[in-house]
Amino acid sequence: MRVDVRKTYKLFIGGQFPRSESGRSYELFDAKGIFLANPALASRKDLRDAVVAARAASEKWASASAFNRSQILYRVAEVMEGRRDQFVTEVMAQEGVTKAQATKQVDAAIDLWVWYAGWCDKISTIFGSTNPVSGSFYNFTTPEPVGVVAAFIDGSTSLIDFVHGVAPILAGGNVVIAIANEEYPLSAITLAEVIATSDVPGGVVNVLTGRTEELAPWVASHMDIDGVDGSGLEPSAYEALKRDGADNLKRIYRFKAEGSPQRIIGFMENKTVWHPIGI
Amino acid sequence: MLLTDSSESSIKSFLKNLSPVDQVGADSRAAMLATRSIKTSSKLWAIETAIAMIDLTTLEGADTPGKVAALCTKAVRPDPSDSSVPHVGAVCVYNDMVKIAREHLDNNGGKEIPVAAVSTAFPSGRASLDVKKRDTEDAIASGATEIDMVIDRGAFLSGNLEKVFTEIVCIKEICGERAHLKVILETGELVTYDNVRKASFLAMAAGADFIKTSTGKVTPAATAPVVLVMLEAVRDYFAMTGKRIGVKPAGGIRTTKDAIKQLVLVNETAGPDWLDPKLFRIGASALLNDLLMQRMKMKSGQYSGRNYVTLD
Numbered sequence: 306m307r308v309d310v311r312k313t314y315k316l317f318i319g320g321q322f323p324r325s326e327s328g329r330s331y332e333l334f335d336a337k338g339i340f341l342a343n344p345a346l347a348s349r350k351d352l353r354d355a356v357v358a359a360r361a362a363s364e365k366w367a368s369a370s371a372f373n374r375s376q377i378l379y380r381v382a383e384v385m386e387g388r389r390d391q392f393v394t395e396v397m398a399q400e401g402v403t404k405a406q407a408t409k410q411v412d413a414a415i416d417l418w419v420w421y422a423g424w425c426d427k428i429s430t431i432f433g434s435t436n437p438v439s440g441s442f443y444n445f446t447t448p449e450p451v452g453v454v455a456a457f458i459d460g461s462t463s464l465i466d467f468v469h470g471v472a473p474i475l476a477g478g479n480v481v482i483a484i485a486n487e488e489y490p491l492s493a494i495t496l497a498e499v500i501a502t503s504d505v506p507g508g509v510v511n512v513l514t515g516r517t518e519e520l521a522p523w524v525a526s527h528m529d530i531d532g533v534d535g536s537g538l539e540p541s542a543y544e545a546l547k548r549d550g551a552d553n554l555k556r557i558y559r560f561k562a563e564g565s566p567q568r569i570i571g572f573m574e575n576k577t578v579w580h581p582i583g584i
Numbered sequence: 585m586l587l588t589d590s591s592e593s594s595i596k597s598f599l600k601n602l603s604p605v606d607q608v609g610a611d612s613r614a615a616m617l618a619t620r621s622i623k624t625s626s627k628l629w630a631i632e633t634a635i636a637m638i639d640l641t642t643l644e645g646a647d648t649p650g651k652v653a654a655l656c657t658k659a660v661r662p663d664p665s666d667s668s669v670p671h672v673g674a675v676c677v678y679n680d681m682v683k684i685a686r687e688h689l690d691n692n693g694g695k696e697i698p699v700a701a702v703s704t705a706f707p708s709g710r711a712s713l714d715v716k717k718r719d720t721e722d723a724i725a726s727g728a729t730e731i732d733m734v735i736d737r738g739a740f741l742s743g744n745l746e747k748v749f750t751e752i753v754c755i756k757e758i759c760g761e762r763a764h765l766k767v768i769l770e771t772g773e774l775v776t777y778d779n780v781r782k783a784s785f786l787a788m789a790a791g792a793d794f795i796k797t798s799t800g801k802v803t804p805a806a807t808a809p810v811v812l813v814m815l816e817a818v819r820d821y822f823a824m825t826g827k828r829i830g831v832k833p834a835g836g837i838r839t840t841k842d843a844i845k846q847l848v849l850v851n852e853t854a855g856p857d858w859l860d861p862k863l864f865r866i867g868a869s870a871l872l873n874d875l876l877m878q879r880m881k882m883k884s885g886q887y888s889g890r891n892y893v894t895l896d
Contacts (some may be wrong), residue, residue: 354885356889360889360890521886525784526885526886526887527886527887527889528886528887528888528889528891528892529887529888529889529890529891530889552886553891555888
């Protein structure tokens with residue numbers, strides 16, 4: 306008989322897969338109540354480390370060309386495709402769905418990466434503008450990334466919601482700290498492994514697993530986080546996030562579980578440039 | 585035990601009698617001390633002490649008067665939003681910026697902050713003694729009250745100890761009572777801990793007020809074991825002579841954690857007497873922002889970001 310080789314599900318911070326700084330983990334059970342894994346239970350210091358890593362990576366990612374970002378997001382879809390079986394197995398284990406349902410979800414998740422990849426170089430065309438002004442100036446408005454965005458991943462699905470949380474933030478040139486849904490950390494970490502091998506620079510995507518309610522107040526008050534997708538928070542936690550996040554004027558939103566350019570543009574701010582005609 | 589005269593033979597026999605450094609022991613003791621946990625009020629004390637010990641430094645070829653002026657403003661009041669933050673230990677610049685730094689400090693409430701100049705053909709030290717002397721004289725004439733000199737590592741490594749010794753003595757003569765002398769050993773180029781210990785004693789015997797690890801232009805710079813070896817040298821020198829010599833690690837200390845580790849080393853090796861800007865300085869630039877951000881976190885309870893400290 307062969308001994309099981311079990312996978313340790315760790316965090317993803319700055320392109321590395323560390324355990325939680327606190328050394329903690331929590332027990333995860335499948336839909337039938339059978340033990341699945343011991344994912345890391347992230348602490349506030351892991352969050353702080355993730356913010357430092359994200360901030361360090363943000364300038365390079367924001368200044369990459371939109372076309373280049375698009376290629377990299379597409380690359381994630383390609384690499385995911387090669388690991389379909391693993392994703393299908395994990396979706397089945399976590400959600401207790403049939404193989405057909407799980408396969409459908411994985412396909413949809415991969416397609417969603419492609420869809421958001423396509424948005425990278427279109428967002429500025431569609432949401433930017435050239436403005437008519439009375440004077441000898443060209444006047445442009447273009448959306449620019451705000452910087453570091455945290456995303457609380459919703460739990461209606463184990464995989465698609467994670468892509469909804471991460472991909473649009475990347476598409477806009479922001480870097481992301483994704484706080485995986487408590488029930489579904491496996492898909493999140495496996496996707497992090499895909500991201501780590503898809504030309505996404507280290508620190509651009511950071512994934513924490515653990516208790517949402519433990520991390521939410523620290524995300525809200527962290528002065529170096531510029532935006533938060535609160536889709537995965539309870540209504541009361543979301544209200545608290547909006548209140549505590551006001552200190553540094555974070556952009557705080559929650560979204561419906563569907564693909565939308567609003568998920569991208571929500572974490573961008575408009576920059577207007579006046580350029581003299583004839584120079 | 586101490587030097588009788590400055591001849592090559594007496595320097596050699598003096599250094600030969602020094603006890604050697606246990607390299608493995610120094611590494612493991614430094615690593616062990618780095619695990620000390622400093623929290624809450626002790627951490628706040630450590631942060632403020634570290635700020636007061638910083639030699640706020642800019643040593644770039646691209647330094648401008650404007651940049652030096654901004655640095656001086658920051659030295660006087662590191663956190664513009666909080667006047668309870670102490671001013672830094674000193675401002676450290678190249679010779680030609682000393683005058684600008686001195687004037688800017690004097691005009692902005694920083695009269696008590698000394699200006700340190702890096703002299704003697706910093707960072708390589710490759711110039712004749714005459715040039716080095718004039719370099720030092722020039723810095724002092726411009727208003728520097730601390731001189732950071734480099735030793736001739738080439739001479740040290742080739743065994744020409746008398747040359748190293750004589751240079752330090754000459755520069756010390758020029759400094760006299762007008763300026764403190766810090767001797768930069770450039771430990772990254774000295775290869776072994778034994779050499780670090782020897783160079784430390786050589787510098788102290790020649791009249792250094794401070795021994796400093798590095799120029800910041802060579803890596804590795806102020807690693808914990810090297811600082812430990814230098815602190816031990818200072819401690820032993822105090823036991824021999826009753827004279828307290830300062831230590832200044834410089835280069836590579838960028839985070840609050842690094843700085844607190846240094847303070848632990850000082851406390852555990854040289855002793856609490858050395859936890860004083862008069863006897864311990866940290867040569868740094870980026871470190872100050874990290875200390876300020878950590879202090880803001882301690883005060884407000886929320887993590888701060890680089891948007892809330894000055895760019896430099």
